[in-house]
Amino acid sequence: MNRAQSILKEVFGFETFWPLQEKVIAHVLEKKDAxxxxxxxxxxxxxxxxxxxxxxxxxVVVSPLISLxxxxxxxxxxxxxxxLFLNSTLSMEDYRTNVTKLRENLVKLLYLAPEALLTPxxxxxxxxxxxDCIAIDEAHCISEWGHDFxxxxxxxxxxxxxxxxACCVALTATxxxxxxxxxxxxxxxxxxxxxxxxxxxxxxFLEVVAKNxxxxxxxxxxxxxxxxxxIIYCATRRQTDExxxxxxxxxxxxxxxxxxxxxxxxxxxxxxxxxxxxxxIVATIAFGMGINKSNIRFVVHYDLPRSIDNYYQEIGxxxxxxxxxxxxxxxxYGDIQKVRYFIGQKSEQEQRxxxxxxxxxLGFAETNLCRRVPLLNYFGETNVPDRCGMCDNCLRGEDxxxxxxxxxxxxxxxxxxxxxxxIFGAGHIIDVLRxxxxxxxxxxxxxxxxxxxxxxxxxAEQWRQIARQLIQKGLLLYDYEHGSLKLTSKAWEVLxxxxxxxxxxxxxxxEKEAEGDLGQxxxxxxxxxxxxxxxxxxxxxxxxxxDQANLPPYTIFHDRTLREMAHYYPQTRESLLSVYGIGxxxxxxxxxxxLDIILEHCRIKQIAERQKPASVADTDTAPPADRxxxxxxxxxxxxNQGYSIEELARDFNILRATVINHLYKCLCENxxxxxxxxxxNSSLTEDQRESVLSSFARLGTERLRPVFEEFNGTxxxxxxxxxxxxxxxxxxxxxxxxxxxx
Numbered sequence: 107m108n109r110a111q112s113i114l115k116e117v118f119g120f121e122t123f124w125p126l127q128e129k130v131i132a133h134v135l136e137k138k139d140a141x142x143x144x145x146x147x148x149x150x151x152x153x154x155x156x157x158x159x160x161x162x163x164x165x166v167v168v169s170p171l172i173s174l175x176x177x178x179x180x181x182x183x184x185x186x187x188x189x190l191f192l193n194s195t196l197s198m199e200d201y202r203t204n205v206t207k208l209r210e211n212l213v214k215l216l217y218l219a220p221e222a223l224l225t226p227x228x229x230x231x232x233x234x235x236x237x238d239c240i241a242i243d244e245a246h247c248i249s250e251w252g253h254d255f256x257x258x259x260x261x262x263x264x265x266x267x268x269x270x271x272a273c274c275v276a277l278t279a280t281x282x283x284x285x286x287x288x289x290x291x292x293x294x295x296x297x298x299x300x301x302x303x304x305x306x307x308x309x310x311f312l313e314v315v316a317k318n319x320x321x322x323x324x325x326x327x328x329x330x331x332x333x334x335x336x337i338i339y340c341a342t343r344r345q346t347d348e349x350x351x352x353x354x355x356x357x358x359x360x361x362x363x364x365x366x367x368x369x370x371x372x373x374x375x376x377x378x379x380x381x382x383x384x385x386x387i388v389a390t391i392a393f394g395m396g397i398n399k400s401n402i403r404f405v406v407h408y409d410l411p412r413s414i415d416n417y418y419q420e421i422g423x424x425x426x427x428x429x430x431x432x433x434x435x436x437x438x439y440g441d442i443q444k445v446r447y448f449i450g451q452k453s454e455q456e457q458r459x460x461x462x463x464x465x466x467x468l469g470f471a472e473t474n475l476c477r478r479v480p481l482l483n484y485f486g487e488t489n490v491p492d493r494c495g496m497c498d499n500c501l502r503g504e505d506x507x508x509x510x511x512x513x514x515x516x517x518x519x520x521x522x523x524x525x526x527x528x529i530f531g532a533g534h535i536i537d538v539l540r541x542x543x544x545x546x547x548x549x550x551x552x553x554x555x556x557x558x559x560x561x562x563x564x565x566a567e568q569w570r571q572i573a574r575q576l577i578q579k580g581l582l583l584y585d586y587e588h589g590s591l592k593l594t595s596k597a598w599e600v601l602x603x604x605x606x607x608x609x610x611x612x613x614x615x616x617e618k619e620a621e622g623d624l625g626q627x628x629x630x631x632x633x634x635x636x637x638x639x640x641x642x643x644x645x646x647x648x649x650x651x652x653d654q655a656n657l658p659p660y661t662i663f664h665d666r667t668l669r670e671m672a673h674y675y676p677q678t679r680e681s682l683l684s685v686y687g688i689g690x691x692x693x694x695x696x697x698x699x700x701l702d703i704i705l706e707h708c709r710i711k712q713i714a715e716r717q718k719p720a721s722v723a724d725t726d727t728a729p730p731a732d733r734x735x736x737x738x739x740x741x742x743x744x745x746n747q748g749y750s751i752e753e754l755a756r757d758f759n760i761l762r763a764t765v766i767n768h769l770y771k772c773l774c775e776n777x778x779x780x781x782x783x784x785x786x787n788s789s790l791t792e793d794q795r796e797s798v799l800s801s802f803a804r805l806g807t808e809r810l811r812p813v814f815e816e817f818n819g820t821x822x823x824x825x826x827x828x829x830x831x832x833x834x835x836x837x838x839x840x841x842x843x844x845x846x847x848x
Contacts, residue, residue: 107132110156117159117185119689124149126303130275131156134239137273139295141245141286144303146279146422147400154241154275155182158214163236166272167217168262170244173376175217177398181661182215186691189215193222208235220258229268237272240265242293245276249288254419263292280305280419283486305418305485309425310433312477312497314470316574317438318567321352324406327434328358328386334403335379338388339420341409341441349408350388363389380658382649391416399658400427401665407435410445413463414470414484427664437471439532439574443584472575474610476500495764513600515564515572516607520581520597522557526550531589532573536566568611575609636672636756640707644668647703651696662696663687671700673756674716675708684718741765742772746780751787766827773834784832790825798826802833 110131114120123131126144130153133140144150158165169175175191182189190204190213207213208231222228242248247259266274276289286300315323324338340346343364350362361375361384378384380399391412405424411417417435425431442464449460470480477497482490493500522535537544538552539561547553561569573591576582581597584590599605645659645668652659667687676682679697683690707713741754745765749757754765769779788795798821801813810826 107135109160110135113156113159114152115689117187117689117691118152118156119683119685119687119692126301127152130301133299133301134273134275135160137238137271139274139293139299140276141290141293141295141300142275142277142303143281143286143301143305144277144279145305145307147307147309147426147428148279148303150243150277150279151178151182153277154239155187155215157239159187161214161238163238164208164211164213164232165215165239165241166223166232166237167215168220168223168240168242168259169217170219170247170256170259172219173373174398175219177380177658177661179215179217180657181398184657184661184692184695185689187215188213189217191217192228193219205231211235220256220262223265224258224261229265232269237269240269240272240274242274242276244278245289246278246281246285248276248292249281249285260292263294266293279422280415280485282415282484302486305482305487306478306494307422307425308494308496309428309430310421310496311430312421312433312481314435314437314477314498316567316571317436317441318570320408320436320438321349323434323436324349324353324408325356327404327406327432328353330432331403334385335382335399335401336386336404336406337397337402337420337423338386338406338408339391339411340388341391343390345409346388346390353386353388359385361387363387365390380660381652382659391420397423398426398660399423400660401429402426402431403429404432404434407433409436409438410441411435411467414466414481417467417470418481418485427660427666429666429669435471437574439570439577442468442574442577446584474499493767495767501763510608510611511606512572512575512609512611513603513607515561515569515611516576516581516600516609517603518557518560519569519572519576520593520601522555522561523582523591524593524601525555525557526552528592529588529590531584531591532570535573535591536561536569539569540564540566564611571611572609576607579607579609581607636669637675637707637713638672640675640704641668641672643703643707644671644700647699651699663692669756670718671704674718675704675713676718677701677705677708677715681715681718738768738771739777741768742777742779745769746778763824763827766824766831770827770831770834773831779831779835781835784828784835788825788828788832790821790829794821795829798829799833802830807834 107128110128111123114123126142127149130140130142134153134157140153142150142153144153154165154167167178169178172193172195175193176195179189179191190207192201192204196204204213208216218228242259242262244254245259247254247256248262249255250260274293274295276293276295278285278289281289286302289295290297290300317323328336338349340349343366346362346364347366350360353360361378363372363375367375375384375387376397379387380397388408402424405421407417407420411420421433424433445464449457449464452460466484470477470484473480476490476492476494476499478494479490479492495501518539519535522538523530526535526538534546534552537547538555538558541553541559541562543553547558552558564572573582576597577584577591579596581594581600583592583594585592593601596605600607645665648659648662648668652662655662664687667685670685671682674681674685676685679693679701682688682697682701683693708715737758741758744754745751751762751765755762758765772779785795790798798813798817801816805812805816807830810830813826814821
């Protein structure tokens with residue numbers, strides 16, 4: 107493995123292997139088959155790229171989409187690795203040139219689509235060569251149980267048999283236990299050759315909000331990420347085109363992508379997105395697998411995805427560089443009923459499968475738990491922490507996301523549905539409950555009903571939340587064809603008082619928070635993590651070099667690499683080599699261009715170079731979720747050594763609020779925090795801080811909700827978390843040990 111370690115640093119610019127990488131690479135170097143399941147951005151490609159550089163012969167990479175192949179080859183060539191592809195986009199002359207290079211053993215990596223690999227001509231060509239490894243990317247396409255089954259993938263077993271001396275590595279980011287079993291059986295891979303990493307993508311902030319004024323919700327999120335890239339997924343071409351037209355009219359740099367466009371339009375729009383010529387793609391769910399872009403900062407599901415598999419695959423496009431990214435799902439009452447209606451049009455067997463997929467998805471979307479619990483459980487992970495600190499449920503706090511007794515409002519709603527004849531939709535029922543004098547209410551004389559005006563204690567939005575939960579929990583059925591609600595047998599149990607109805611009514615959240623503002627309050631203050639002016643200058647240089655070479659910018663350097671430059675200000679070639687993602691090849695190609703910008707910026711601003719700690723160099727190449735389960739102790743130790751909260755957030759690629767939570771966890775375990783300057787991180791006035799600390803002294807620190815309510819929700823949770831930590835540090839008491847209030 108010494109040679110593999112050298113290649114990792116010298117070629118790819120990484121200090122250490124990520125979890126599982128070293129084991130998989132050692133296994134493959136012994137010419138043994140393997141099934142590798144790692145999350146998107148988890149370093150799967152190195153599991154065959156590094157062995158390919160060590161093997162004498164050729165490594166064949168099966169890639170599902172031609173549109174992705176060129177980017178993959180461009181990216182690996184930027185590291186100095188001899189790679190090429192064979193597909194229909196090449197001219198006859200280029201195709202022949204590539205074949206000649208293969209026959210002259212000048213190539214280490216050959217990328218092929220499965221249908222191209224399966225042709226007799228390709229098999230004959232490869233049989234003339236020494237093939238050491240066959241790497242099958244997106245291997246879940248092999249399985250009929252997968253969310254993206256492709257028949258041609260199923261035939262790859264024939265290729266495997268044609269090259270018995272080559273090891274076979276199947277790689278995927280999404281595979282349930284059943285799919286993994288199908289892959290192993292199809293490719294004859296032994297159980298003990300299975301390497302399963304965590305499916306967790308810790309840098310993704312997961313948020314699900316009720317679909318309420320969806321255009322405004324999307325605009326709010328887009329504005330949080332100026333000059334950053336994002337994808338908006340829609341269910342239909344029509345919705346895609348409508349949203350594209352609106353956003354384009356508002357001046358956003360945006361293009362559509364769906365099957366209704368010509369192949370030329372799709373290719374052009376995708377390439378412009380990959381090359382940072384446009385910011386946003388609004389697309390149907392057909393878009394995604396052809397994208398290898400690393401710096402996508404947000405993904406929005408404007409409509410429901412088809413399943414948890416699809417959701418995971420689609421949010422997997424975000425944050426591939428390991429930096430924080432935001433994933434927003436808009437959960438619409440009407441969308442759910444529309445899906446159920448279309449499920450009802452399928453065959454009985456298809457209905458059963460589709461119904462299960464929808465139930466699993468809604469279980470994730472409606473959960474009160476940390477969102478990663480149902481998501482990771484779905485993929486077979488059982489040892490999932492109760493809180494991730496990177497989803498909307500976790501950041502609301504235990505008490506705010508707890509279910510409450512909604513039996514009485516549920517009874518009112520159900521009674522109104524019954525008294526209006528079960529022929530109206532939720533909007534009309536809410537009008538009756540809230541005492542509306544609309545023309546429709548008066549026309550049907552519903553102002554005379556006993557349920558008229560009995561629901562004024564709740565807003566229309568809160569009633570919509572109740573209606574959605576009544577439907578999702580099976581107390582109401584929605585007749586999509588007629589747009590009406592009908593009671594089920596479960597509804598009568600609640601109406602008669604035999605069952606209680608528990609749900610979540612987000613009464614404490616301001617409208618802006620309901621539109622997805624929660625994540626905004628918790629995001630890392632990136633201006634404190636790196637020099638934004640220098641970062642933009644470096645990004646412009648990257649774009650200039652990429653355009654000259656006809657490459658996507660991320661193939662030159664990831665955003666993460668540029669951010670490290672803008673944080674540490676490396677001013678020599680030696681110090682530049684310590685930056686994440688810079689190996690000797692890229693150093694030779696790009697050092698002068700980027701050093702000129704850094705040196706000039708530092709000269710004008712009189713900034714000295716920061717020394718990158720060796721411990722950070724060793725840590726920052728590992729995915730945050732898979733480092734150590736004791737990471738909070740490392741963060742606590744560094745905080746005691748003088749690192750700021752912002753520096754720790756940046757170095758560990760986590761949110762500022764997550765750093766505070768880690769420090770709080772240290773105190774919970776009786777590990778001291780030896781700092782008295784926490785108050786300097788607060789944006790509150792001195793009077794506000796003193797009032798909050800007095801509340802903690804009186805109410806205790808075990809729960810934040812009582813303090814939050816005492817200030818009528820005017821103090822954000824992150825401030826409360828920070829001041830609680832400061833209060834505990836001053837007293838160095840274990841949380842909960844000094845509670846004096848109820």
